[in-house]
Amino acid sequence: DQQVKQNSPSLSVQEGRISILNCDYTNSMFDYFLWYKKYPAEGPTFLISISSIKDKNEDGRFTVFLNKSAKHLSLHIVPSQPGDSAVYFCAASETGTASKLTFGTGTRLQVTL
């Protein structure tokens, strides 16, 4: 039972345009959501997070939006750069579980010139 779903295995975007990566979850107890970025042969790197008491969090070119009623979150990257090409994982956790994360299957983003 996949509690965190990333339905798009891959996404291709032109440099300078907006990249939108989507994530859905089924467990209503999740209250903290994160995005990680992973390059080949490296571990995932924490990118940005959002608590369920917010609906938006921004950090430079990265913005995460949370729609609790739809159990949906998205990561926007504006403007996209070639160095953003990586696999992006959405993850979720529940308060009281020692920061234990449930991950999605990942979306491979390719930013083209």
Added chain:
Amino acid sequence: DVKVTQSSRYLVKRTGEKVFLECVQDMDHENMFWYRQDPGLGLRLIYFSYDVKMKEKGDIPEGYSVSREKKERFSLILESASTNQTSMYLCASAPGGSNQPQHFGDGTRLSIL
């Protein structure tokens, strides 16, 4: 910066061998985690630990055990390696409490022949 170090980047072992994967973190984090990453399946939690000598099963603990004798070190043990345990193994750590991002090592690519 948090540093999570995994002892080997690449490892090749034979079926039936007992395999040890070591992970050390330098940030005095209470929580430590072991995941495996497989294509199309994302990151799946094997075991985690929220304190020295404490451990909890994750989503796929079968065939694995763990050891945490010191706060900074978390070991994953494959009791009798099998070919279906060929995978990328990722260790992570996080501060105590909930809703904290995890910090990952660079992974160990383990091949069981």
